[in-house]
Amino acid sequence: MKNILGIIMLLFFFNSCSVEEDPSYHYEILPVTNYEMPESFVLNEPQPIKVYYQRPSSCHAFQGFYFEVEGNQRTIAVQTIVSHSQQCTPYDNNVQEASFTFTPKSLQTYLFKFFKGYDEEGNATYDIIEIPVSN
Numbered sequence: 232m233k234n235i236l237g238i239i240m241l242l243f244f245f246n247s248c249s250v251e252e253d254p255s256y257h258y259e260i261l262p263v264t265n266y267e268m269p270e271s272f273v274l275n276e277p278q279p280i281k282v283y284y285q286r287p288s289s290c291h292a293f294q295g296f297y298f299e300v301e302g303n304q305r306t307i308a309v310q311t312i313v314s315h316s317q318q319c320t321p322y323d324n325n326v327q328e329a330s331f332t333f334t335p336k337s338l339q340t341y342l343f344k345f346f347k348g349y350d351e352e353g354n355a356t357y358d359i360i361e362i363p364v365s366n
Contacts (some may be wrong), residue, residue: 247275255316262348272335272364283307290319308346335364
């Protein structure tokens with residue numbers, strides 16, 4: 232009886248561990264089309280920042296923000312997850328809003344680089360905003 236139970240459990244284990252060959256999604260970074268930033272920050276006070284982007288299709292879902300931090304410089308883009316498992320409806324003008332909270336931790340000016348896409352040569356382009364911090 233123990234052997235039969237062991238064989239059944241072993242078969243169940245191998246069945247449940249099947250690995251799909253192709254993932255049913257991928258990640259895609261989207262440009263920021265617009266944003267709302269304060270004129271200045273106050274040290275250690277959280278500040279919401281609104282970001283707008285174009286959702287290209289019904290298969291794109293907001294997944295979060297891409298952040299690259301280097302000192303007081305922040306590079307920001309929108310990260311989406313794109314489903315491969317459904318029929319996608321393309322969108323022409325589907326503007327979405329997302330936000331994050333930023334808390335300055337130093338009195339130095341912060342430099343925000345919002346990813347805007349790529350130029351004709353394939354180089355990333357950015358809107359660059361400097362925001363001072365007061366005490």
